[in-house]
Amino acid sequence: MVAREAGVSTATVSLVVSGKAAGRISAANQAKVEAAVARLGYIVDTAGSSLSKGFSPVVVLIATDISNPFYADLTASARAALGERYELLLSANDPGSQAGPEAIRRLLSLRPAGFLIDAPSAELADGIPPGTNAVLLDAPGIDTPWPTVNLDVAGGAAELAGHLASLGHRHVAYVDSVIDAATFRVRREAFLTAAADLGMEASHATRSLTAIDDARRAFAAAWPEWRAAGVTAAVCCTDTHAYGVLEAARSAGLAIPEDLAVAGFDDLPYSRHTSPPLTSVRLPSGELGAAAGRALRALIEGTDGESRTDGRSLLGRDAVLGSELVVRSSTAGNA
Amino acid sequence: MVAREAGVSTATVSLVVSGKAAGRISAANQAKVEAAVARLGYIVDTAGSSLSKGFSPVVVLIATDISNPFYADLTASARAALGERYELLLSANDPGSQAGPEAIRRLLSLRPAGFLIDAPSAELADGIPPGTNAVLLDAPGIDTPWPTVNLDVAGGAAELAGHLASLGHRHVAYVDSVIDAATFRVRREAFLTAAADLGMEASHATRSLTAIDDARRAFAAAWPEWRAAGVTAAVCCTDTHAYGVLEAARSAGLAIPEDLAVAGFDDLPYSRHTSPPLTSVRLPSGELGAAAGRALRALIEGTDGESRTDGRSLLGRDAVLGSELVVRSSTAGNA
DNA sequence: CTGAAAGCGCTTACAG
DNA sequence: CTGAAAGCGCTTACAG
Numbered sequence A, B: 001m002v003a004r005e006a007g008v009s010t011a012t013v014s015l016v017v018s019g020k021a022a023g024r025i026s027a028a029n030q031a032k033v034e035a036a037v038a039r040l041g042y043i044v045d046t047a048g049s050s051l052s053k054g055f056s057p058v059v060v061l062i063a064t065d066i067s068n069p070f071y072a073d074l075t076a077s078a079r080a081a082l083g084e085r086y087e088l089l090l091s092a093n094d095p096g097s098q099a100g101p102e103a104i105r106r107l108l109s110l111r112p113a114g115f116l117i118d119a120p121s122a123e124l125a126d127g128i129p130p131g132t133n134a135v136l137l138d139a140p141g142i143d144t145p146w147p148t149v150n151l152d153v154a155g156g157a158a159e160l161a162g163h164l165a166s167l168g169h170r171h172v173a174y175v176d177s178v179i180d181a182a183t184f185r186v187r188r189e190a191f192l193t194a195a196a197d198l199g200m201e202a203s204h205a206t207r208s209l210t211a212i213d214d215a216r217r218a219f220a221a222a223w224p225e226w227r228a229a230g231v232t233a234a235v236c237c238t239d240t241h242a243y244g245v246l247e248a249a250r251s252a253g254l255a256i257p258e259d260l261a262v263a264g265f266d267d268l269p270y271s272r273h274t275s276p277p278l279t280s281v282r283l284p285s286g287e288l289g290a291a292a293g294r295a296l297r298a299l300i301e302g303t304d305g306e307s308r309t310d311g312r313s314l315l316g317r318d319a320v321l322g323s324e325l326v327v328r329s330s331t332a333g334n335a
Numbered sequence C, D: 001c002t003g004a005a006a007g008c009g010c011t012t013a014c015a016g
Helices: A002-006 A010-017 A027-040 A046-053 A070-082 A101-108 A122-126 A153-166 A182-197 A212-229 A239-251 A285-301 B002-006 B010-017 B027-040 B046-053 B070-082 B101-108 B122-126 B153-166 B182-197 B212-229 B239-251 B285-301
Strands: A058-063 A087-092 A114-118 A134-137 A148-151 A171-177 A201-208 A233-236 A261-266 A279-282 A319-321 A324-326 B058-063 B087-092 B114-118 B134-137 B148-151 B171-177 B201-208 B233-236 B261-266 B279-282 B319-321 B324-326
Touching (some): A002 A027, A010 A027, A058 A070, A058 A101, A070 A087, A070 A285, A087 B070, A148 A285, A153 A182, A153 A279, A201 A212, A212 A239, B010 B027, B058 B101, B070 B087, B101 B122, B148 B153, B148 B285, B153 B182, B182 B201, B212 B233, B212 B239, B285 B319
Parallel strands (some): A058 A087, A134 A148, B134 B148, B148 B319, B261 B279
16 A cells, blocks of 8 residues: 555555544644645555445446436436545447346446446336345336336326317327337336327337438338328337438428327427427436435445334435426427 | 366366356367356456456447447447457547546546447547556547547538539628537637638637537527628537527528528438438448557557557558538528 | 465554 | 554566
8 A cells, every 4th residue: 555655654645545544643644644635646546445345436337328418417427426425437338239137247346335326217117136226216116125216208298198189180100119128118107108198199110220321211211101190100119210210201391290190208409400300308317417426425334224113215216307398399380 | 166066176167257268178078168158157257357367358339429429320230340259348528528538547447358439539649548458539639649530521621612512601600619629620620620610710719519409599599690790601510509509590480491500410310300401421430440449459459559550550540531411401401 | 277375555453 | 543464366577
């Protein structure tokens, strides 16, 4: 341990550096250590520290698809909520592939302080080993012992169905993701159920990767059949999918929203700028990151333990954040 | 070490697990170890391993602004190029803030196998401690001992200037980033120099964060003066900036490209879908990630050492990848 | 071909 | 208030 150049023992240094010197180390020695640390530019080595403490300062955010700008906000907020003691790092999957339980096992070998897992599949959630510090984000309908911060995607989907029904649409189609995440299943089922309840026919669907080009091709392939069936609105599981649909629809010569109304989920910053601007269910990425970061910190630091009442704590565990339908001219021509 | 349940020593297990058993461990023992590993689901603990080897399997990608979808491709390619032995994790800065040398120092305590550093400032590059395995991405004009994979942003900027000159523009403005990265300086200077060489007046500039709304405000604030000066084209350091400019220009009632031509850098997937579609200098994110991943692996594994001729190796060290001007209707109405 | 042993850098009871 | 010592899980010379 380099900083023993301060002329004290490694134990003293460790105590000072980790902020546990309170009433245990003399002011003189504290000053000596701090001077030596500053002089040498010493930083605690994570490898040694993790080995003896059992965990490292790393928190891993497992993101399904970082090409979604949704994550920029989420990451910044989560980092702020976690604070300086943790190092938030992202593990991104290849586009279109969902992290499986084996990804968690691999990452577990890093002994991270915790995991933030966005949009998991039920299988992924099941595969988290007991004892792991993990918080699930946007994992609706998953029955899991881990704290979860959800978004009201079902409410947003229902609101969207109501919006389309009020505009007079009778036949609607749904563009789903190929990614097996619970949030996508809930978005789809909630929308289709609400649509059916409102008397709309909602039997047509396709799915694609979360990439504009893939969504474009999927729509182009499905459209002839949908047109024949009288579909007048397409709802997409993410805005990115919707961008592809918008483009394919324009290429096919469709007027939007007159011939086809289009809407998505996420309300990405780009959605105000598409042609036409996109109606979307806004999901609060920043709040999601902040709430999840707080929940994880509580879990790691054990603030969670005692405040339980009925097995759920008061800490916002299993919080649900609201969604909001943002209507633009891709569905309502005059918006 | 749990897997000693195989009835052999920890040394034997370590050798087998790390693939160094070749001709040193009997087939019988290898089989026993492999069976035990499979049975227990054993994964090497990184903390212990990093401590004794001196480095962990983690490779950290330092990204200036992950909200830029540019990074999705880059990450996937870099991961593939690095291979299974490394774990690629992203460290994202807060939007608008550039990583400083202290960020590297913090991350160094994780003892990563290496760093991939995108769009560094000269200061950041200088702050990388000697002996670190690091590859710089998109770091034009930085004088550094570290291997670098560059994009021909200067060539793209010049091509863009030529394109605008050929369309008859005489007064052009430049929308820069507030982020202090060498690539942004080179983009700007190369564009302004080429524009001047072509007889265009190019003295007007503004800058903003890489967020659509910020760029929109920056343009709205600058436009009155630019209009008075006769500016007819605005070139933006990234496509994301350009989206904001497009929106502000439309709000101001400008016809694009008749009243104002707009162009950017990156050719993000969204740029084909803006209104109007955006002219942009395409930067090959996938190739960039792949080349950088290969270069880092060579550096880590020492493949680099002997193949030097004049101090540069044959491995694609200091590679420059081409850029390509993609003309769309935000500059050429008929495109 | 294999095991016993040292050591990586840190933290934490434990004596003093 | 402080230091000596054990131990976290792994890897790697080193004997045998």
